[in-house]
Structure formats: C-alpha cells, structure tokens
Amino acid sequence: MVLRKGSMDKVISSDPRAVAVNDIIAAGRRMDRFGWVPATAGNISCRLPDGLIAITRSGGHKGMLTPHGVIEVTAEGAPVHEGDRPSAETLLHCQVYAASPRTGAVLHGHSVASTVLSMLAGDAITLAGYEVLKVFEGQDTHDTSLRLPVFDNDQDIARLARVIAPHMPDMPLGYVIRGHGVYVWGDDMGMALARLEGLEFLLACELEKRKIRT
Ligand SMILES: CSC[C@@H](O)[C@@H](O)C(=O)COP(=O)(O)O
Numbered sequence: 001m002v003l004r005k006g007s008m009d010k011v012i013s014s015d016p017r018a019v020a021v022n023d024i025i026a027a028g029r030r031m032d033r034f035g036w037v038p039a040t041a042g043n044i045s046c047r048l049p050d051g052l053i054a055i056t057r058s059g060g061h062k063g064m065l066t067p068h069g070v071i072e073v074t075a076e077g078a079p080v081h082e083g084d085r086p087s088a089e090t091l092l093h094c095q096v097y098a099a100s101p102r103t104g105a106v107l108h109g110h111s112v113a114s115t116v117l118s119m120l121a122g123d124a125i126t127l128a129g130y131e132v133l134k135v136f137e138g139q140d141t142h143d144t145s146l147r148l149p150v151f152d153n154d155q156d157i158a159r160l161a162r163v164i165a166p167h168m169p170d171m172p173l174g175y176v177i178r179g180h181g182v183y184v185w186g187d188d189m190g191m192a193l194a195r196l197e198g199l200e201f202l203l204a205c206e207l208e209k210r211k212i213r214t
C-alpha cells in the first residue's frame with residue numbers, strides 16, 4: 001500500500017483504473033458532504049494513463065456512487081463500452097484535459113454560492129483580499145485578486161464548449177456556468193478537491209458579504 005501525491009485517501013490498488021474509480025467515488029462523497037451535488041447534479045472525472053477518461057455515468061447521485069457509476073470514455077468523449085451513457089457534460093471534461101497534459105482530474109458541482117453569485121455577476125466574479133486565495137498556485141498573499149469567468153448556461157454542451165474554448169488558456173481557478181455550477185480541475189484528484197474547496201469557501205464568503213450589504 002502506498003500514498004500518492006495530493007491524494008485524500010489511501011490507495012486501494014496499484015491498478016490505475018481501480019485508483020481512478022476509488023478517487024471518483026471518494027470525491028463524490030466529499031462533495032455531497034458539503035451540499036455541492038444535490039439530487040443528480042455534478043460530475044467527476046480522472047484521466048487514465050492510457051489517455052482514456054474515467055467519468056461518472058449520467059443521472060446518478062454523485063454522493064452515492066458505486067464502481068458501476070464510473071465508466072470510461074475516449075479523449076473525445078465517446079463511451080468505450082457500447083450502451084454506456086456518460087455524463088451529459090462529458091465534452092466539458094474532455095476540453096479541460098485537452099487544454100493541458102498535466103490535468104489529471106476534473107470536478108463539477110452545483111453549490112448554492114456558485115449558482116446564486118453567477119446569476120448576479122457579469123462575465124466574471126472577482127475574488128480579492130482573501131487569505132484563502134493562497135490555495136491557488138502562484139498566489140503568496142491575500143493582497144491580490146483573481147478573476148473567475150462566468151459563461152451563460154446552455155443545454156447544448158458542444159456549443160457551450162465552443163464558447164469556453166478561447167478562454168481555456170487563461171483560467172487559473174476554473175470557471176462558472178451561470179445559474180448552474182462550477183468547473184475546477186487539478187493535476188490529480190487531491191489537488192482538484194483542494195482547489196474546489198478553496199474556491200467554494202471564497203464564493204460562500206462573497207455570498208455572505210452580499211447578504212450583509214443588502
Ligand atoms: C440535476 S440537473 C443537473 C444536470 O443537468 C447537469 O448539470 C449535471 O451536473 C449532472 O448531469 P450528469 O449527466 O449526471 O453528469
């Protein structure tokens with residue numbers, strides 16, 4: 001048994017597929033504990049060493065996943081096994097992996113804070129002055145601001161991916177889909193979860209600030 005960099009759990013196997021399934025199930029439970037994947041909302045994926053992507057099946061509760069709830073798709077989002085129905089938002093995960101060979105895990109949740117704030121925002125939410133900004137790579141002071149892009153929601157995920165595409169190279173935090181939820185990623189699942197937790201904390205703070213002001 002070994003421990004991996006950034007991991008939040010002990011590895012249960014040296015088989016990368018088993019590790020990915022374990023990581024996805026654990027991530028879903030953790031996101032559910034925070035209330036970020038209500039009903040069947042959210043989706044979770046990991047890149048496998050052979051370039052395939054392990055991703056949640058469409059329509060299941062992400063806090064109650066079993067190994068059956070995780071399937072494999074190609075880098076283009078096609079299910080490896082005929083009849084499997086991957087997340088409706090698979091193309092958004094594929095787009096994040098295609099943008100950087102370093103990215104190993106992608107998380108999508110529907111928190112109250114990301115949903116509400118994005119409905120009040122323009123094309124971005126600015127996060128400034130918070131100590132927790134230091135959770136993001138390259139940030140070593142609270143005395144800074146980071147921009148979280150907001151894209152209009154669209155049920156046509158291929159079209160939404162085309163709108164997001166030009167912004168992919170310049171998104172240090174992830175992004176939010178308006179009235180929908182947040183996309184965050186990292187080199188591995190541990191890093192992606194840490195970034196999601198940091199970002200959600202910051203969004204929750206912003207929401208509280210707005211309530212106090214009104
Ligand atoms: C409960 S509605 C949420 C869905 O429409 C979608 O946005 C979502 O996040 C989950 O879709 P899924 O296809 O299960 O990955």
Ligand SMILES: [Zn+2]
Nearest residue numbers: 041042180181
């Ligand atoms: Zn969603």
